[in-house]
Amino acid sequence: MKNKMQFHTRSAFYHLPICCGFCGQLVIPSEEALEESTINPCQHTLFIAHSEGYEFLSDRVQEQLKQKGYGIEIDGSLVMICYYKPREEESLDIDDMITELDFPDSLVVESVVGAPSGMSLLVGFAPLSGE
Numbered sequence: 001m002k003n004k005m006q007f008h009t010r011s012a013f014y015h016l017p018i019c020c021g022f023c024g025q026l027v028i029p030s031e032e033a034l035e036e037s038t039i040n041p042c043q044h045t046l047f048i049a050h051s052e053g054y055e056f057l058s059d060r061v062q063e064q065l066k067q068k069g070y071g072i073e074i075d076g077s078l079v080m081i082c083y084y085k086p087r088e089e090e091s092l093d094i095d096d097m098i099t100e101l102d103f104p105d106s107l108v109v110e111s112v113v114g115a116p117s118g119m120s121l122l123v124g125f126a127p128l129s130g131e
């Protein structure tokens with residue numbers, strides 16, 4: 001059985017800081033943090049991604065994607081994910097990646113900025129094994 005991720009979608013207070021529910025660490029201090037690259041993932045953070053790409057992928061996520069046959073290339077601060085199959089060199093979008101991942105009791109905090117930027121930010125969290 002695949003563990004589907006739970007979603008917490010914020011469209012009204014999308015700009016509020018994002019803390020980890022497991023340890024309380026402030027992961028995204030402000031909206032500007034993404035531009036300034038002052039994001040601060042904790043050990044429970046699975047990924048930080050937005051409409052333009054991936055900012056952070058934890059080792060746990062990278063391992064799981066590799067096991068599923070995806071290749072991961074890290075290009076500067078932006079993480080690119082490429083299919084090994086069925087087609088090469090096509091990047092895996094965030095929604096598809098979330099569908100692929102299998103972490104029990106995980107939570108995705110989604111911040112939907114909406115018009116005019118149309119940007120969304122997704123931060124995934126999961127407990128460590130044994131917690």
Ligand SMILES: [Zn+2]
Nearest residue numbers: 020023042044
């Ligand atoms: Zn944490």
